[in-house]
Amino acid sequence: MKSVEYKLARLEEQNASLRQKLRHQENEISRLSVRESQLKEARRMPLLQKRLNTALTEREELECQLAETRGRETRLADEVKLLRMFIKISENPEIAETARQYVSRERIQEELKVLGEQLRSIATERDEYKKRVLLSCEEAERYRDKWNASLEEKRKLEEYIKKLVAEQPLAPTVTSSSSGRMVERCISCGADRATRKTNEDLDLDEMQHLRRSLEEEKARSEALQETIDALYEQQRGQRRSCSLERRITSPPVSSSEVDTAGNDGTSTGIYNLSQKLDFVESECRMVKNRWHALREQNKILLSRISELELTEAAGRSQIQQLSGECEQLRRELEIVLQVRTLIANHHDEPIDNEALKDKNGLTP
Known part of the structure; x- marks a missing residue:
């Protein structure tokens, strides 16, 4: 009996282990089936x-x-x-006429809007042109004053050069004649520039360049003045040194040689100064040419402003005419609407069209 019980227990244990394996395999199969379905x-x-x-x-x-x-x-x-x-x-002819008049009125209103926008743009453009012209006039006045001041400084410089040449002792004829011609040419150029001053207007696009040119011209004039002063001081120093050498040294030195050397140095300095003055004159001519060009441009701007004013006047007259037509159409439209109202109120009654027109003030 014990062996049978033992065998039964063994069989039950084996059966339990087999069931456990079976459940594990079922779980694995279900997991694999789920995975396969997911795949x-x-x-x-x-x-x-x-x-x-x-x-x-x-x-x-x-x-x-x-x-x-x-x-x-x-x-x-x-x-x-x-x-x-x-x-x-x-x-209904009356309604057709009313519709046509309404469409005509709408068209006239659109044209009035377009003309009003054009007039506003023209007025804005005219104001801009006027502002530009006024600014150009103000800038022209300022630069004309600066130009006059520069010409005055140049005139003083030329007078100083002439005075310096007059104070020098007599030099060889060739040097004095060439120096005189150079001084006379500088003076004549300065006089010609002074007589050719004009009251011309400048444009805003050229103002900066003209200002720089005038400042450079003033700086050159100041540099020329300093150069002449230094030359004059150098000449006086040379004269003093020559006089001291004549007093100290034993071999006398003739005054004519010293004067000749001083005159040569002065002539060379004057020649250099005349070259610088020629350069300044060329700059002045260039500025004058630009001034003429700006004057022509300002004339064009003024003519454009006058054209814009004429266009604005014509547009205003056209607007007034269209406003009159619109007002007339509005009155006619009101009359037609009154007629239409009367027709709607008395639709069943016979209405004499001629009497109705006389009543409402219409002309046949």
Whole structure:
């Protein structure tokens, strides 16, 4: 009995272990089946996504077609309403005339708006041109004053050079004649520039360059003045040194040689100064040419302003004329509306059109 019980216990244990293995295998099978189903679904996802995208695209296309169809339907309904209104208007001459007058009034109002915008733009452009011209005049006045001051400084410089040459002792004839010609040419050029001053206007685009040119000219004039002063001091120093050498040294030195050397140095300095003056004169000529060009440009601007004023006056007259026509059409439209009201009130009664026109003040 014990062996049988022992065998039964062993069999039960084996049966339990087998059941446990069976449950484990069932769990594994279910897990593998779930995984396989998930893998199948994952393989089907691109196809399903593609089908979904296709369906969404088709839906969007259908919605666009539906919107277009509804738009066409709305337009057709509007056209039908418009055609019905036209039919009613064609059946009633008074309403047709009223509609034509209303359309004419709307067109005139649109033209008035366009003309008003054009007039406003023309007025703005005219104001801008006037501002530019006023600024140019102010700048021209300032630079003319600076130019006059520069010419005055140049005149003083030329007088100083002439005085310096007059104070020098007599030099060889060639040097003195050449120096005199140079001084006379400088003086004549300065006089010509002084007599050719004009009251011309400058444009804003050239103001900065003209200001720099005038400042450079003033700086050159100051440099020339300093050079002449230094030359004069150097000449006096040379004279003093020559006089001291004559007093100290035993071999006397003739005064004519010292004067000749001083005159040579002075002539060289005057020649250099005349070259600098020629350069300044060329700069002045260039500034004058630009001044003439700016004057022509200002004349063009003034002519443009006059044209704009004439255009504005013509536009105003046209606006007044259109306003009169619009007012007349408005009165006629009010009369026609009154006639239409009377026709609607007395639709069943016979109405004499001539009497109605006389009553409302209409002419046949």
